[in-house]
Amino acid sequence: MGALTKIRKADTLAKAPVVKAPKAKAPLDLPLGKILSGDCIEAMRSLPDNSVDLVFADPPYNLQLGGDLNRPDGSQVDAVTDEWDRFDSFATYDKFTREWLVEAKRVLKPDGALWVIGSYHNIYRVGAILQDIGFWILNDIVWRKSNPMPNFRGTRFTNAHETLLWASTGEKARYHFNYTAMKTLNDELQMRSDWVLPICNGGERLKKDGHKVHPTQKPEALLYRVLLATTEKGDVVLDPFFGTGTTGAVAKRLGRNWIGCEREDGYRGAALERIESALPLDESALKTMQSRKSAPRVAFGSLVEAGFIAPGTQLFDKKRRFSATVRADGSLESGTEKGSIHGVGKNLQGAPSCNGWTYWHLEHEGDIKPLDALRQTYLLAIED
Amino acid sequence: MGALTKIRKADTLAKAPVVKAPKAKAPLDLPLGKILSGDCIEAMRSLPDNSVDLVFADPPYNLQLGGDLNRPDGSQVDAVTDEWDRFDSFATYDKFTREWLVEAKRVLKPDGALWVIGSYHNIYRVGAILQDIGFWILNDIVWRKSNPMPNFRGTRFTNAHETLLWASTGEKARYHFNYTAMKTLNDELQMRSDWVLPICNGGERLKKDGHKVHPTQKPEALLYRVLLATTEKGDVVLDPFFGTGTTGAVAKRLGRNWIGCEREDGYRGAALERIESALPLDESALKTMQSRKSAPRVAFGSLVEAGFIAPGTQLFDKKRRFSATVRADGSLESGTEKGSIHGVGKNLQGAPSCNGWTYWHLEHEGDIKPLDALRQTYLLAIED
DNA sequence: CGTTTCTCTGAATCACCTG
C-alpha cells in the first residue's frame, strides 16, 4: 500500500483545496473596538482566558503611573538615591511588569503571541520576566530610528533605537508568521530583525493646541509591520497601554479587531476620535502574498493522472548528475531506487531531505524547467 | 514617583565629558598581557579590587539549540554545540552570570566600565542582573550584521543583530567616553547606538586544518570601536571570556594593556600566537573603520507601510498599457499577475526584467509621475 | 589575465500532519 493510496488521498485534497478550519469566533462578550478605562491589570482581568490572538504592549518605562506604583506594603516609593532603595524601585517595577504579563499570558490563545516595545531602561527587566513566566522569545527586533534625537551633551552614543520583543506563549507553542508577506514587503529578501523606520512626527503626530497629545506616540508604520507579520484578518489584538490608539488605528486599517486599555481620559478621547476617522483598506488591497504552505497540497501523482506529465518521462536534477523515470502511479525509478519524487531525490544524493518539486527537472524545448513550474500550471488549471 | 523617575534624572544629570586626572599606574602585580587559565570566576578572584579600567565580556549565550538544521540546498549548519554553552536552566545561567558580574564589579576601578555582548537568548538575563548588582546602563548598542545567516526555514525574522550593553559601575559613577573620536570616526556625525559591521570571516577568521578555531570569534572592528570609545592609551582591559583573543589583539594594536581569562587550552594557545603577531596601530587600520556611506536600499513595501502610498492605489505604465493595484504588503496585483513591482512589470510585458521604480507611475493631480519620485521623497523624509 | 560562475559558510532557541 503505499504510494497509490496516499497519492489518491492527496489528490482528493488537492481537488478540494484545504480550507483552514474557520477560526473559533471571538466570544461575543469580548469588548471589540472598545477602550477599557482604569488600571490595565484590572481591565485585563475582566477578559476571558484564551481569547485574544495578539497582545501588543508599549508599557511605561519611567513609572509615571502616579499612585499606582506603590511598594507591596502600600507605601509610596520616594525618589531616593541609596542602593537599597534603587533595588526596591526595580522590584516595584518588576512586580508591575510581572502582573500585566501574567494577565497577558492568560488572555492569549495558546497559539497567540506577545509583542512588547521598550528601551534600555526597562526592556531587560521585561525580557527576563517574560522568560521567567514562560513566554518564549522568537525574535528581538530593533527599531532603528532614521531621525532620533541627538545626544545634546555629547556624553554617550546617540540613543537611536528601541527594542521590540516577539514571543510565543511557550517553547513548544505554535505561532503565526506571515513569512511571505514580510518577504514581499522587503523586496523579496527575508525581513531582518532590524527595521529602519522614522519616528512619529509630521501630520501623523497628534497635536492639540500645538502640543503633542502623547509623549511617546509610536509610528503607524511600526504597528503596520507588526500586525501584518503576526496576525490574520479578523484576529483580535489587545493593547494594554493603548495611549492615543496607534494599535487601534492600524488594526482598523488592516481589518483586525482591537481592544485597548487606557487609564487617562484624555488619551482615550483622542484615540477614539482618531480611530473613528481611520479608513479600512478594501478587500483586494488587504490581500497579501500567500506562502506556498497555505496553498493546497498537490500530489505528484495528480499531475501524471491529469496528463500533465506522461509515464516514462525522464527527469534530471539541475546538473544532470542523476536521472529518473516517471512511473504510472506517480513514483520515480532510478536504478534500484524507487519511491516518491522526494524520497528518490533524497536517497540518490544521500541527503537528509529533498524537495522533489524543486530538485527534479524535465526537458522542454531544449531547456529544462523544474517540476514546480508544472505544479503551478496544474494549480491554475484546477482553480475555481 | 519612582525608580525610573530617577533614571530620567540620571539622563539629564549626564556628566560633562570627563577630563581625566593623570591615572594611577596599574599595580605592578597585575598579570598584564597574560591569559589566566581555569574558570573565569576563580581567575578573576585572583585579581585585586579596583584595578582594571574596562571589562569586555563575551559570555556563553545559552543558545539551547534543538536538532540539526539544514540549508535549503541540503548542507548542514555548523552550529554552536560546544559544552561550554550548555546550561541546565535559566536559574543555572543566572547564577553563573551573577557570579562573574559581581567579580567584574569588584575588580573594576570606580570610574571603570563594563561591556557585555549577547543575543536575545541571554542578554535580557544579563541586563537585568547587572542592573540588580548596581551597574548603570549607559547605552545598549546594536551590532547590525551586514551579512547575517538567513533563517533557512522561513519561520522567523532573520536574526541579523547582536546586542552590547555598556554600563558604568553605578548611577553616580564617572565614566570615560571619547565623544570626539567617535564623531570623527562617523564622518562628523554623532556615533549612534546602532553599528553596522560585517561578521568575522575571510582572512581575519582563525582557522586550523580548514576549520574555524572558535565557533563565535568576534570581528576586530567591533572591539576596535569599543576600546577607542571607552578607554585611553595605557588602560587595563580585562576579558573574562577571552576565547581566541580578539580583545587582546585589538588592545595591543591600540596600545592598551590586557588581561584574559580562558579555560580551554586550545583557545589560549591560538590567542597567544595571534596576539604575538598583531601589530600596533597603523593608519590603515583606522580607515577600515570609517563608516562607508552608501545610498540606503528602499523596499517598495516601506513606502506602503509609511503611508507614502496607500494600498488600493492604481499604478500605470507610462503609456497606460497596463495597470496594477497596490496591496497591503507592497505587492502588486494585475489580473492574474501578483508579485513585486519588478516581477509584475516584467511578466506583463513579457520582458526579461523590469525596474518597477521607473516602470510604474501613479496619477497625481492630473499628471503621472514614476514611483521613483516617491522613493526620493521617502529617502529625504527618513534622512538623518 | 580578467570575468563569470560556482561553492562554501556564518552564535540558529528554524515544520507539521497523520496514524
Place this chain on the structure above:
DNA sequence: CCAGGTGATTCAGAGAAAC
C-alpha cells in the same frame, strides 16, 4: 506521545574554479 512521511526553505561575501 511517538514514529514516519511529506515537502518547504537562504543572504552576503569570500575564495576557488571555470571560461
